[in-house]
Amino acid sequence: MIGVILTGYGGPDSLDQVEPFLSSIAGGRKFTPEQVEGAKKRYKMIGGKSPLNEITVRQAGALEAELNKEGEEYLVKAGMLHLPPRIHDVINNFFDTGIKKLAVVTLAPFRSRVSTAAYFTEAEKALKSHSTMDSVYVSGWNVHPGYLSALAEKINQAASVLTESELKDTHILFSIHSLPESYIQEGDLYVDDINETVKKLIPLITCSNWHVSYQSRGRGENWLGPDTETLMKKLAGEKVKNIIIAPIGFISDHVETLFDIDITFRKLAEELEVNMIRVPALNDSHLFICALADEIKKSTYHWI
Numbered sequence: 001m002i003g004v005i006l007t008g009y010g011g012p013d014s015l016d017q018v019e020p021f022l023s024s025i026a027g028g029r030k031f032t033p034e035q036v037e038g039a040k041k042r043y044k045m046i047g048g049k050s051p052l053n054e055i056t057v058r059q060a061g062a063l064e065a066e067l068n069k070e071g072e073e074y075l076v077k078a079g080m081l082h083l084p085p086r087i088h089d090v091i092n093n094f095f096d097t098g099i100k101k102l103a104v105v106t107l108a109p110f111r112s113r114v115s116t117a118a119y120f121t122e123a124e125k126a127l128k129s130h131s132t133m134d135s136v137y138v139s140g141w142n143v144h145p146g147y148l149s150a151l152a153e154k155i156n157q158a159a160s161v162l163t164e165s166e167l168k169d170t171h172i173l174f175s176i177h178s179l180p181e182s183y184i185q186e187g188d189l190y191v192d193d194i195n196e197t198v199k200k201l202i203p204l205i206t207c208s209n210w211h212v213s214y215q216s217r218g219r220g221e222n223w224l225g226p227d228t229e230t231l232m233k234k235l236a237g238e239k240v241k242n243i244i245i246a247p248i249g250f251i252s253d254h255v256e257t258l259f260d261i262d263i264t265f266r267k268l269a270e271e272l273e274v275n276m277i278r279v280p281a282l283n284d285s286h287l288f289i290c291a292l293a294d295e296i297k298k299s300t301y302h303w304i
Contacts, residue, residue, distance in 0.1 A: 002074050002300055003099035004067070005090050006060050007119035008107040010080030011050025011254050015040050017083060024082040046258040053080065055252040056107065058284045066293040073304060074296075075099065081119055088126035095130045101303050102127070102135045103296050107251050109142040110176070110193040113183060136299045142197045146291025150282050151197075152204035155246050158279040159206050162242060170242040171209040171235050174198055176249035177256060178214035178223040191224070197248065207244060215265075216256050229268055236272035243269065246279040251288070253281045 012021045019036050023029065031039075043049060056078040064076035079090035094102060104123045108115035116139050127135055141147055155172070162170055176194060184191050198212060213231045217223035232243060245265060247257050261278050269276035282288040 001072075001099060001101075002303055003094040003102040004060075004063070004074055004076040004105060004296060005079045005087065005094070005102065005123070006056055006063070006076065006105050006107055007079050007081070007087055007123065008052065008056055008252075009115065010082040010086075011052035012043060012083065013049050013053055015043060015048055017049075018043055021083055042255055042259045045263060046255060050254045051258075052252050052254040053078065053083075053085075055283050056080075059107070059252070059289065062284045062286075062289045063292055063296075066289050067296065079123075081122060087119065087122045091123060091126040091130070091133075095133055100133055101300070102133055103138055103300050104135060105138040105292065105296060108139075108249075109147070109197065109251060110190050110249055111139055112179060112188050112190040114179070134303070138295050138299050141291060141295045142193050143200055144291045144295060146287050146294060148197070148201055148204060150285045150287035150291065151201055151246070151248055153287060154279050154282065154285070155201075155205045155207070155244070158244060158246075158277050161277065166242055167207060169209075169240065170207055170244060171211065171240050172205070172207040172244040172246055173211050173213045173228055173231060174248050175213050175215050175228045175245050175261065176247070178217035178225070178227075180218075181222045181224060184224070194249070201248070216260055229265065232265065232268060232272065232274065232276075236274050240274065242275045242277070244277045244279060247281060251282050253283060257281055 012018045018040050019031065022031050022036065022039060060076040060078045064074055067074040067076065077090050079085055079087035081087060091102065104120060106116040106119050111117065120137050127133055159167060179190055194212060202210060211231060213226050213228040214224045215228040217227065235243060245261055247261060250257050266276055
């Protein structure tokens, strides 16, 4: 049996988890009561929690079924960086149940020190205690044809509500989580991965006017831009009436899609008198799951 751990950022399952989640992200730093309440308000507006963990469990179930179509070879579980189920606890559980071969899979399409690198580092720490456990690390699936097809399917379905004439003047924004520019200058592969994905995605979609933009930036220093909201204002000033927001950096719905885009960006679009269409996240899209399964099989074929 081969173990597969889907590694992700994590998200609070309740309002009580919001403060420890923020503290974990900030490396233990305490937040002011006002900051905590502000974060809780955002989660209240999307249902009182993040759906990220539930979606990842669904992805794990769908992936296990896909991997085992021709026989029972794989056991798939979700493991998170900042909240339970934590990556090290899941790996320990795999070991305790007799799993000796493990595929560590990132659910971040674009590699970065704060996502894939952090997930894999956490896994490596746990694996140091289990020297008899063999492991492989699965990333770089951002240009897999199945992943690109899954994105194109969602984008083209969202764009299908527009007429051919409207589509000619529609602009699509590939809205991606921003990072400090210093990370890129220090060798982070994030932007390279984004550009590679967008280059291969463009021929597959029906909208010819496109931009890469960034959202959810933090405070201080210079962050990657252009900012999605600023670009929306610029396009509205150029009389663009239809804007499609495609959150291609977010595989699963969470606060950055459900609050930042669905609430904040939509309110801005209404003020700008722009028709905003949000492309759904992949979540447990069959095409996406098949792409992940293919990558995992390629990485583990020597064990079977």
